[in-house]
Amino acid sequence: xxxxxxxxxxxxxxxxxxxxxxxxxxxxxxxxxxxxxxxxxxxxxxxxxxxxxxxxxxxxxxxxxxxxxxxxxxxxxxxxxxxxxxxxxxxxxxxxxxxxxxxxxxxxxxxxxxxxxxxxxxxxxxxxxxxxxxxxxxxxxxxxxxxxxxxxxxxxxxxxxxxxxxxxxxxxxxxxxxxxxxxxxxxxxxxxxxxxxxxxxxxxxxxxxxxxxxxxxxxxxxxxxxxxxxxxxxxxxxxxxxxxx
Numbered sequence: 001x002x003x004x005x006x007x008x009x010x011x012x013x014x015x016x017x018x019x020x021x022x023x024x025x026x027x028x029x030x031x032x033x034x035x036x037x038x039x040x041x042x043x044x045x046x047x048x049x050x051x052x053x054x055x056x057x058x059x060x061x062x063x064x065x066x067x068x069x070x071x072x073x074x075x076x077x078x079x080x081x082x083x084x085x086x087x088x089x090x091x092x093x094x095x096x097x098x099x100x101x102x103x104x105x106x107x108x109x110x111x112x113x114x115x116x117x118x119x120x121x122x123x124x125x126x127x128x129x130x131x132x133x134x135x136x137x138x139x140x141x142x143x144x145x146x147x148x149x150x151x152x153x154x155x156x157x158x159x160x161x162x163x164x165x166x167x168x169x170x171x172x173x174x175x176x177x178x179x180x181x182x183x184x185x186x187x188x189x190x191x192x193x194x195x196x197x198x199x200x201x202x203x204x205x206x207x208x209x210x211x212x213x214x215x216x217x218x219x220x221x222x223x224x225x226x227x228x229x230x231x232x233x234x235x236x237x238x239x240x241x242x243x244x245x
Contacts, residue, residue: 005033005229006072008064009208010183012229013037015072023056030054034182035062037069045079049086053178061127063186063211063222066091067101071226089127099227105187105220108194116152119143122195126220129157129177130191137161137173144175158185162192162204170196171205183208190220 003016012033018025021038030036036052049069051059059065066084070093073082084091092104111123116131124130131147133139144159162172174188175181184206193202193213202213214221 004072006068006226007229008068008184008186008224008226009206009211011064011185011208013062013065013068015039015068021050021052023052026052027054027056034176034179035059035065037065037072039069042073044077045073045081046083046085047073049084051086053176055178057178059128059178061086061089061091061105061187063103063105063126063188063190064184064224064226065186066105067093067103067186067222067224068226070103071095071099071101086127096223099225100223101226102221102223103186105190105222107218108190108215108220109218110194110198117146117150119147121147123157124191124195126187126190126194128187129153129155130160130188130195131157132160132162132191132195134164134196135161137163137171140173140175140181144181148175148177158188158191160185160188160192162196164196165205168197168200168202169205170202173207184211184224186211186222186224189213189224190215190222194220 014036017039038050040048051062051065069084070082074095080095094102109125113122122132140161147159156177158177159175160172172192174185189204189211199215204211212223
């Protein structure tokens with residue numbers, strides 16, 4: 001089975017066509033990455049995937065992960081617009097110049113700010129859970145693990161500490177559920193933008209680089225890069241359509 005490493009602003013995923021992945025196998029194979037994108041089925045312009053965290057758990061959604069999956073598929077088939085299906089959610093993506101990919105991540109829900117563990121937290125859903133704290137991003141190493149496993153979030157949560165630098169600009173660090181701190185996160189960018197701005201275009205700066213979020217009519221659109229980390233992707237072959245399970 002083929003596999004290759006891709007990254008999005010340093011967020012590294014292993015794209016795998018292996019059909020028999022288990023949590024134990026994931027913990028072994030995902031070492032040194034932010035997770036595995038398991039291709040369950042593919043067609044010319046669509047793919048159905050499972051997103052595995054390095055600890056063997058699965059994620060409902062990953063902005064950077066689905067962007068990598070979209071770029072991987074487009075490089076193999078030549079399609080310029082693709083759909084990535086993750087559970088009940090479909091992420092539509094369009095290839096842009098310069099290795100950028102624009103995605104429609106879908107609906108974003110922002111909840112009332114509440115006090116959790118002595119912190120002012122805004123919960124956001126982007127198909128997966130987020131807890132956004134406005135403050136000093138350098139406090140993430142303390143705040144991230146504290147909130148991820150807090151009883152308020154029985155299924156655990158992704159955590160972001162964000163500083164608003166001005167209209168349409170935010171600096172943030174992210175602690176991903178089941179991963180720890182990562183260099184960047186697509187759904188985290190959407191959550192931070194929604195919690196701090198609500199609507200419009202917002203550039204979210206992570207240690208790994210900037211992601212552009214456009215919030216419109218309760219939906220999040222995300223633009224950022226995705227590229228292979230090794231030479232394997234230079235040998236792309238046509239990916240034949242598979243029967244959808």
